[in-house]
Amino acid sequence: MAMNNRVLSIEIGNSFTKICEMDYKVKKPKVYKVLTVETPEGIVVDGMLQPTQEYADHLVNALGTNGIRTKKVLFTISSTRVASREVQIPNVKASKIEALVKTNASDYFPVDLTQYEIGHYLAGGLTEEGKLRVMALAVPKALLNSYYQLAQMCGWEVECFDYSSNSLYQILRDEKSEKVTMMIKIDENNTIVTVLSAGKVLLQRTVAYGVQDAIETMIASGAYAVNDPMSAVERFQKKTCLNRVLHQGDKVWEENAGRWEDEDAGNAEVTAARQKITSSLEPLIVGVSRVIDFYDSRNSDTPIERTYVTGLGGSFSGMSKLFTNCLERKVHTLSEMDDKIGMSKAILGGTLTSQSDGAASTNALGRVHDRVRRDLTISDAMQIASTLSRQLLAPLAVLNCGVSDPRLLPWFRFDTREAEDIATFAQALPALASVMKISARWAHDKLKIPEAENENDILGAWRA
DSSP states (O other): OOGGGOEEEEEEOSSEEEEEEEEOSSSSOEEEEEEEEEOOTTSEETTEEOOOHHHHHHHHHHHHHTTOOOOEEEEEEOOTTSEEEEEEEOOOOHHHHHHHHHHTHHHHOOSOGGGEEEEEEEEEEEOTTSOEEEEEEEEEHHHHHHHHHHHHHHTOEEEEEEEHHHHHHHHHTTOOOOSOEEEEEEOSSOEEEEEEETTEEEEEEEESOOSHHHHHHHHHHOSSOOOSHHHHHHHHHHSOOSOSSSSTTOOOSSTTTTOOOOTTTTOHHHHHHHHHHHHTTHHHHHHHHHHHHHHHHHOTTSOOOEEEEEHHHHTSTTHHHHHHHHHTSOEEEHHHHHHHHOOOOOOOOOOOOOOOSTHHHHHHHHHHHHHHHHHHHHHHHHHHHHHHIIIIIHHHHHHHHOOOOGGGSOOOOOOOOOOOOHHHHHHHHHHHHTTSOOOHHHHHHHHTOOOOSSGGGOOGGGGO
16 A cells, blocks of 8 residues: 555644554555654643654654654544534535534634634434534634644644544444444543444533543552553553452442452552552543433433443553443443454543542542533533524524624523632631621622522621
8 A cells, every 4th residue: 555645643642642653544444553652741731732842853753763654644632622512504415514514603602713723523314304413623723733833843744633532433433233332432631421323423521530640640659660651551551450449348230340360469558559549530430420320311211232441541451340330331342342343443542539538538429420510511501501692692682682793792691600618708708808898799799699688688697
């Protein structure tokens, strides 16, 4: 096969840069070489690059050492700066989808579109009304420019960009089974959960936790004789360093899941480190669990039947078994998926550490539950607010007030701000009020306590 058909698929994470030399323009993409190099600290922040010539030279040297001369690159981006939204458009020819999505982008994303590039990928199949299901993306131009800067430093030609969530869809889009399948792609700092059936995306959510905490915990423990992220990952992949449940005494859903032998099983230091490493994954597991609850609450008639883990975390020994027991459902690795359905495709594959000390661990788990639940609530509120603004407020403003400038149209928003901790404010405000002029209205707003409408509505001592 000619060299000009090859491309470098590159995904840059906080600790690792994953590179795959492949031909993706054929029906069955062929992978030639795969390698992973370390990403220096500070190079990437939430998907935005701060490239240095030293890092660029490091990448070029790594490619040369492995005999890779390909210059065309495909960057895979993972960032919370990228806005995504599933939309439905008329069933037009593939060549017209891009223009249609860009034309209606202002309806999808209430942002300054001059600062964004608009992209899309098909979300699979048609709706019952015969419309195309499309995932629209708004990517900051500044983010893309940072990748172009790196490419220039390396002497590469940027072929195109991809979004990490799309890779999961590409894996299962040709799977015709009607069984509902969940794919959990675990990376360093985030996890993408995708639920599909018959090649159609039913739900896709990003959980803001990955395996970065587990890697850092292993290094900090000193029990495994590793002192850098690369060595830690290699240890995770070769030997099981995870318990079968999050906390001692937790219910074991599948009795045989996680019964492995370890040569260091009798080492107290290793046992303690293993528990800390496992506990560091609690926010990730709880986040995935809340996404499942969210899906189940809206799709009780089509439950998830198959679950797989992939990505960097999916390659960790014992990860699928830990997820099996914690989610109380059989969780497979991607290699098991290949065996079952004959699929052979390559995927390049905020942190919180909760203490596990009895009651304290229960409280920590509850806080993580609440945070994930709140993230989902805010996301739903933003989508509903956008619909109300476009479909209700905008027509009313045009018909009744003659508003013609889109910039002057009213915008509906839900107040999703959380109340401040009352106990903290109760202690701090009296002391601060003695030396500062503090607005009572400001305090009411911070604590989400409405002001009394009349004297009879006032509680306690304030009634006097």
